Amino acid sequence: MKHLSRFLVALLLVVGFSNVKAQDSNNPWQINISVNAVDFYPTNDMEAAGITGKWFDEYFNVGDHYNILPTLSSVSVSKYVGDGFSVGVRGSVNRIEKYGDVAVEDLTYYGFDANIKYNINELYNMGKFDPYVEVGGGYTWVDDIGAGTVNAGLGINYWFTENIAFNIQTSYKHSFEDYLAPHFQHLAGIAIKFGGKDTDDDGIFDKDDACPDVKGLPEFNGCPDTDGDGIEDSKDDCPDTAGLAALNGCPDTDGDGIADGKDDCPEVAGTAAMNGCPDTDGDGITDAKDNCPTEAGPSANKGCPWTDKDGDGVLDKDDRCPEVAGVAENDGCPPIARMTVTEITVLDNLARTVYFNSGKDSFKPETYAILDKIAELLKGFPKEEFTIGGHTDSVGSDSLNQKLSNARANAVVTYLRSKVSNKFTATGYGESQPIASNKTRKGRAQNRRVDIKLVR
Structure with missing residues (x-):
């Protein structure tokens, strides 16, 4: 016993x-x-x-x-x-x-x-x-x-x-x-x-364990919560990092309601519209990319407000003369001075003295001084537009002279564009508009010319 x-x-x-x-x-x-x-x-x-x-x-x-x-x-x-x-x-x-x-x-x-x-x-x-x-x-x-x-x-x-x-x-x-x-x-x-079986040894027997092979917690029917944030791993988008239930278990370091993984600025509170980055002045440009983060401005000006340095009512971005007061109709530059008949005549007379080498679109040496005078006159009228006409003498075929006159007109345009901002078009007239007899050397030299006509 x-x-x-x-x-x-x-x-x-x-x-x-x-x-x-x-x-x-x-x-x-x-x-x-x-x-x-x-x-x-x-x-x-x-x-x-x-x-x-x-x-x-x-x-x-x-x-x-x-x-x-x-x-x-x-x-x-x-x-x-x-x-x-x-x-x-x-x-x-x-x-x-x-x-x-x-x-x-x-x-x-x-x-x-x-x-x-x-x-x-x-x-x-x-x-x-x-x-x-x-x-x-x-x-x-x-x-x-x-x-x-x-x-x-x-x-x-x-x-x-x-x-x-x-x-x-x-x-x-x-x-x-x-x-x-x-x-x-x-x-x-x-x-x-x-006699109960508990494979993962978590105190919850396999019969009632939703995750019988992984040690877990009673409140999650035996399933794990690796990061300890109160959200079981199967429902946690960030199971290895403690986070918030409102963000499916993911962290929000800056507390702006945007999970760090989706936040372009995870350590600075921002807005959802800016992917978690701040926009202090509310101009739609994040502070990191805004040259003026406390002043609203357009993206075209890198977040800064437009300025008008010369105070002429034309914003600097649209002002061709931002440091000189002007008028809107002249894009912020001083009012345009229109060419007089006298000035047009002077311009045309100067153009007639632009001479080319025979059979070529290259200038005679004395012509460069004439072209510079023309450019100097045009600087006072930056908004005026002109047509440059090219002419030849009668030596050679018509087609050759037409091609040569085009080349001469373009040669003048190229030179003037390097000096002034006016708009130009080039037209070749060949030998069709002589101003002197093509029977003499002097006459043919005069016919190898250009003329300048005011468009507007």
Whole structure:
């Protein structure tokens, strides 16, 4: 008997400390280790009249009727099979010294029973209180004489941890054989649930673990929250960096409501319209690209407001003379002086003295001084437009002279454009408009010329 007690204590320690993470639905196995008491008295046994009492008579008379072996004397193992039902077996030992009201010699008691148990919490959840009913049958020996029994019992577990409970139970064991009296067996001890599988060792058994292969947290049904921001990894766009729920778990360092990964300026608060960058003056240009970040201005002026340095009402961007006051009709420059008839005549006379080498579009040396005088005169009339006409003498074919006159007109335009800003067009007239006789050398030299006509 001493060895049995030691075995039961060792079993209690092993099971209790190796399965401390459990929930009832995940622990199909339960072991009960108890002290048992056998009572033959309140059984209404007609075969033992005067020795036993009526049903439940003196039911709690421990001192006079209970046979208690003062050691761990009963062990049962059961397995949960679903819908509140468990099946199991129980073995018990005891020493019988009281048979109802009669003292007897020291008789040995052995019982082996199979049972079906139903947990009432399946219908009415009472929390830590876990009542149950039990039915079954078995075989019991008293002083080596045995008989089969039919059993029925009531019990309750009180779970003071998730998997360890205090257990009490009472069962009625009825024998149909004369040599084994019916009796009550009372049990008090410890119940331990175990057997749940927890692959990732996170305290949540695989049955209820949404991520059974990855260690996780109870609040996420066993799934992980790597960055500890309260958002499980599967719903966290930034699972390795703590962030905000409003941004699906991503951080917002500058607190502007834009996740760092989508923020072009993650350390400076900005606006969504600027992809998280600031625009202090609200001109639609981020401060980093704005030459005037505190003054609104257009992007064409790099975020700065347009200026009018000369105060003539024409913005510098549109003012051809930004530092000299002018008029709008002359693009911010001083009013245009229009050419007089005299000045036009002088210009035309100068043009007639522009001479070319025979058969070429190159100028005679003395012509450059004439061209410079023309340019100097034109500088006073920058808005005037002119047509440059080219002419030849009659030497050579018409087509050759037409081509040469075009080249000469363009030669003058090219030179004048290098000196002034006026607009010019070039036209070649060939030999069609002579101003002198082509029969003399002097006349032909005069015909190799250009003329300048004012367009507007």
